[in-house]
Amino acid sequence: MAQRKTAAVILAAGKGTRMKSALPKVMHPLAGRPMIKHLLAAVDAAKLDRAVIVIGPEMDSVAEAVAPVSSAVQRDRLGTGHAVLCAKDALAGFAGDVLVLYGDTPLLTPETLGRVMQARSDGAAVVVLGFEPVDPAAYGRLVLDSQGGLDAIVEYKDATPQQRAIRLCNSGVMAADARLLFDLLSKVRNDNSKGEYYLTDVVALARGKGLPCAVVRAPEEELLGVNSRGEQAVAEAVIQTRLRHRAMDNGATLIDPSSVFFSVDTELGQDVTIGPNVVFGPGVTVADGVEIRAFCHIEGAKIGRGAIVGPFARLRPGAVLQNDVHIGNFVEVKATLVESGAKANHLTYLGDARVGAGANVGAGTITCNYDGFLKSLTDIGAGAFIGSNSALVAPVKIGDGAIIGAGSVITEDVPADALAAARGEMRVVPGWAKPYRERKKAEKAARKKRS
Numbered sequence: 452m453a454q455r456k457t458a459a460v461i462l463a464a465g466k467g468t469r470m471k472s473a474l475p476k477v478m479h480p481l482a483g484r485p486m487i488k489h490l491l492a493a494v495d496a497a498k499l500d501r502a503v504i505v506i507g508p509e510m511d512s513v514a515e516a517v518a519p520v521s522s523a524v525q526r527d528r529l530g531t532g533h534a535v536l537c538a539k540d541a542l543a544g545f546a547g548d549v550l551v552l553y554g555d556t557p558l559l560t561p562e563t564l565g566r567v568m569q570a571r572s573d574g575a576a577v578v579v580l581g582f583e584p585v586d587p588a589a590y591g592r593l594v595l596d597s598q599g600g601l602d603a604i605v606e607y608k609d610a611t612p613q614q615r616a617i618r619l620c621n622s623g624v625m626a627a628d629a630r631l632l633f634d635l636l637s638k639v640r641n642d643n644s645k646g647e648y649y650l651t652d653v654v655a656l657a658r659g660k661g662l663p664c665a666v667v668r669a670p671e672e673e674l675l676g677v678n679s680r681g682e683q684a685v686a687e688a689v690i691q692t693r694l695r696h697r698a699m700d701n702g703a704t705l706i707d708p709s710s711v712f713f714s715v716d717t718e719l720g721q722d723v724t725i726g727p728n729v730v731f732g733p734g735v736t737v738a739d740g741v742e743i744r745a746f747c748h749i750e751g752a753k754i755g756r757g758a759i760v761g762p763f764a765r766l767r768p769g770a771v772l773q774n775d776v777h778i779g780n781f782v783e784v785k786a787t788l789v790e791s792g793a794k795a796n797h798l799t800y801l802g803d804a805r806v807g808a809g810a811n812v813g814a815g816t817i818t819c820n821y822d823g824f825l826k827s828l829t830d831i832g833a834g835a836f837i838g839s840n841s842a843l844v845a846p847v848k849i850g851d852g853a854i855i856g857a858g859s860v861i862t863e864d865v866p867a868d869a870l871a872a873a874r875g876e877m878r879v880v881p882g883w884a885k886p887y888r889e890r891k892k893a894e895k896a897a898r899k900k901r902s
């Protein structure tokens with residue numbers, strides 16, 4: 452039999468007032484990626500066929516962020532059941548299962564989604580993902596029958612004291628055949644304590660038709676909902692723990708895992724060593740054998756095999772380090788290609804530049820890439836040597852093998868293998884210092900006497 456198709460319906464129309472933010476809740480990032488995209492990644496990894504995000508009015512930014520995944524607008528927030536119904540038109544003509552997810556539970560894993568879909572294939576008409584939180588708080592409670600099947604979901608506000616004593620709670624994740632689900636939802640009423648159309652009512656309606664319903668369980672950690680900045684921080688910690696383990700499982704050494712922060716898209720090769728307090732923003736690729744020393748901040752950068760970065764280095768978007776490059780302490784690199792074996796080990800800014808293979812950029816070198824209006828390029832040839840404390844005023848080209856004298860301000864191109872020194876001539880006056888000191892001492896004594 453052909454595999455049943457499954458469409459995710461992700462509910463995200465809630466205002467997220469507790470975030471106290473101008474940004475829709477599901478656009479808040481975790482590990483450098485909006486929450487909603489975490490969920491879409493899980494949906495993708497679980498090989499679902501399509502997805503529809505249900506958003507509120509004025510959430511165009513969410514629709515844009517998820518495109519080409521389609522979105523449906525829920526104009527009035529009448530409850531979770533109503534929200535799912537809002538996706539009906541977007542799924543017109545779709546035959547298969549619907550998997551309902553909440554946009555604010557970004558930690559769900561594809562494995563768990565797979566288990567929910569499996570339970571559907573195993574014959575339950577409605578499958579609900581349940582969990583046993585340490586504090587069941589106001590979650591909906593899952594009422595089981597004597598065989599362990601699911602009888603009903605009771606919202607906390609509507610539950611009896613006995614039902615409130617149940618520890619098994621509703622995560623919100625639910626799977627059912629699309630036609631059955633929309634049919635049941637059309638029968639859901641809002642005569643409950645919240646006056647809302649509850650998605651959860653479809654379980655009792657399915658049972659009323661004699662259809663079997665089942666519960667799949669998952670650990671609480673995966674079902675953590677993000678409603679506040681505090682919960683966002685807890686979710687971030689969970690994701691960082693996962694990413695640290697992934698890095699180590701793939702062959703990286705993290706000297707102090709708890710102080711290394713990854714983005715979901717950080718790519719690390721094998722035998723990469725990462726020191727304490729290193730932060731990876733989005734878009735970083737690190738090849739095999741790289742050493743990243745303590746206190747580096749890296750985003751949008753590509754680091755080649757065998758390179759050494761840090762301590763205290765900053766790599767910004769467009770930094771590309773080829774093999775065996777050394778970028779040392781207090782060096783900032785932006786939109787710059789540093790070719791094989793080149794070094795900039797101390798106190799340097801390289802922006803909008805190319806540093807040729809094997810070049811040596813001395814301490815305190817600055818590429819002056821910005822004139823207050825426009826950015827310009829600096830091109831440093833292979834094997835060039837830039838003396839310490841030089842300012843390279845872009846646009847400027849330093850030829851292969853050229854040497855720049857320390858302290859130079861370079862405003863014109865320097866040919867290959869030339870020496871360029873642009874600074875005041877040095878003057879040495881023999882014996883000048885001693886009489887100077889004598890004179891000053893006498894001056895000071897005379898002043899003291901007068902006062």
Ligand code: UD1
Binds near residue numbers: 462465466532553649
């Ligand atoms: C819901 C469940 C409850 C479960 C809990 C888990 C119902 C009736 N209750 O309760 O059993 O234990 O989640 O967290 O389903 N949303 C919309 N449109 C709406 C209402 C909600 O898009 O009209 C979205 C929200 O953005 C959110 C999700 O649905 O992503 C859940 O809504 P929420 O109001 O948090 O439901 P709970 O009352 O927590």
Ligand code: MG
Binds near residue numbers: 676
């Ligand atoms: Mg909730």
